[in-house]
Amino acid sequence: MHSLALAFRVPSLKLIALLAGLCAGAVLPRAAHAEALLLVEADTGKVLQAENATYPWYPASVTKLMTAYVTLKAVKDGRISLDTLLTVSPIAAAQSPSKMGFRSGTQLTVDNALKMMLVKSANDMAVVLAEGVGGSIDGFSAQMNETAQRLGMTQTSYVNPNGLPADGQITSARDLAILARAIIRDLPEYEYFVHIPSIRFGKRVTQNFNRLIGRYPGADGFKTGFICASGFNLVASATRDGKRLIAVVLGAPSSQARALKAAQLLERGFSANQLTWLRPALGTVDNLAPIDAAPPNLRDEMCGPKRKRPASDESEEDNVASATGESPMSFFSAGLQAPTLRPVDMLAAAPAPSEPIVVYTGPKKTGAELIAAVAVEAQKQTPKPRGKKTLAAKKPDGAADPKEGKSADGRVSLTIDPKAAAKPAHPAKPVHAKPDTTAKPPAATPAATAAKPAAKDKPKAAAKPSPKANTSDAKPADPKT
Structure with missing residues (x-):
């Protein structure tokens, strides 16, 4: 009986020693x-x-x-x-x-x-x-x-x-x-x-x-x-x-x-x-x-x-x-x-x-x-407000309406290069010509047939400036957007 009690007592003492050491922070090293x-x-x-x-x-x-x-x-x-x-x-x-x-x-x-x-x-x-x-x-x-x-x-x-x-x-x-x-x-x-x-x-x-x-x-x-x-x-x-x-x-x-x-x-x-x-x-x-x-x-x-x-x-x-x-x-x-x-x-x-x-x-x-x-x-x-550059400040005559944000031909435009805006007449013509050409299939009346020569003549005269007009619209949009 004594030996049995001792057998249980020894592990208990070891447990107590271990717990005491842990509480004191002295047993386990910091690894x-x-x-x-x-x-x-x-x-x-x-x-x-x-x-x-x-x-x-x-x-x-x-x-x-x-x-x-x-x-x-x-x-x-x-x-x-x-x-x-x-x-x-x-x-x-x-x-x-x-x-x-x-x-x-x-x-x-x-x-x-x-x-x-x-x-x-x-x-x-x-x-x-x-x-x-x-x-x-x-x-x-x-x-x-x-x-x-x-x-x-x-x-x-x-x-x-x-x-x-x-x-x-x-x-x-x-x-x-x-x-x-x-x-x-x-x-x-x-x-x-x-x-x-x-x-x-x-x-x-x-x-x-x-x-x-x-x-x-x-x-x-x-x-x-x-x-x-x-x-x-x-x-x-x-x-x-x-x-x-x-x-x-x-x-x-x-x-x-x-x-x-x-x-x-x-x-x-x-x-x-x-x-x-x-x-x-x-x-x-x-x-x-x-x-x-x-x-x-x-x-x-x-x-x-x-x-x-x-x-x-x-x-x-x-x-x-x-x-x-x-x-x-x-x-x-x-x-x-x-x-x-x-x-x-x-x-x-x-x-x-x-x-x-x-x-x-x-x-x-x-x-x-x-x-x-x-x-x-x-x-x-308080940070000083930075001056915002408005569209109206940059737009010359003939450019987009600052209120509506539209170009002279009626298209919505986010940014416009002042240099490109200085040539308002040429880019507008081919844009109007394209809708006339696309309107050809539904038109079956004699009046529409009679209008064909005029429609054909206009694109030929405006065909060359058309790429320039598209280029002038695209260039300023990329860096500013």
Whole structure:
């Protein structure tokens, strides 16, 4: 009896070990794609899931979260205000896309620059903020690094404020989760900046690149990023029933995949988990042990000859066949309960309707002044109507009637060459002659017989110009149609 119990017990222990390993993300190696995943509780920092969470990684535009943190701390400390006017420098204007594209010398408020940077991921606005707060890119980068060390982001170093490719610009999923928690904890009054659904500049409306905003229930942050070397990155958060979770996805193969991975992580965290006793204690995000390694470079995989990608942050809409569903084991470890609506379905839906936040250049504006500024910018963005060339403008005397669109002989004409139209008399005769000739069979009266000599004489006189008349009608029709 004892041996029988032992026989059943040993496989059970192996199963438990396997499930625990899968939950921790430490048993099965990543075979096809380099990726880092992390899920933590926002208030406690408790790690719920971790996979490659302490591998160094290129941050791309999630760098802008630190740019926003340092800027908003300066606002909170009273060193600047949201209404402070900043100027676009030649260095800012020269940044690679994604960007607003303002000319050097353009002025705008800190408030508008932050919104443009965090929603559109504008690289030029990140430099405008850096130069306005830190005096220069280098000066601001030093503040970013000092802040990172103070927060315990021991694997992070910054070289620029926007995440464009640069040697030494490195972070990790662990450090990004620490930064996200700091934004929630230290800047609650300014947290709305990280979950604005869309902005309007003049007539142009830009949706937040974070696809969870407006689609995933409770989504309320933070930022996306992409460069060829990093893959598609996302720091996301959502709140349900007073519980807020932070998900970090680094190195996803597409913008759709990174959103789906984050939604799946969040969904598992919110689901009622009946198998928590199988999960090993992973501790808090601050206590995750950093790994001393070089960050993976995904350039060939992301931007190789077979995959055309933008030079910097944010890609076009991507279709991804991989990572469109959860594995059976992941579903099992999530607590044997499927969500009422799958994450893939949530992200496929249109975002919830919302009014875009208006952004603009120049000093702070409200009321009628703001409305006028938006109207002026919208007028600038309206393309100038191109002058349409009408038939009447080209037609000389004797050409087609511009109202009826018919030629002098009564035929419908779409286009007419002015040179050909200058000879109205000759092409008309053979056209009238042809109907007379074709009318010969039904005509059996003496009058019709008497008219035959006249009908025969006319074609002979007009036979030579007839081809020219047909040619003159055909030539202008081909290129213009």
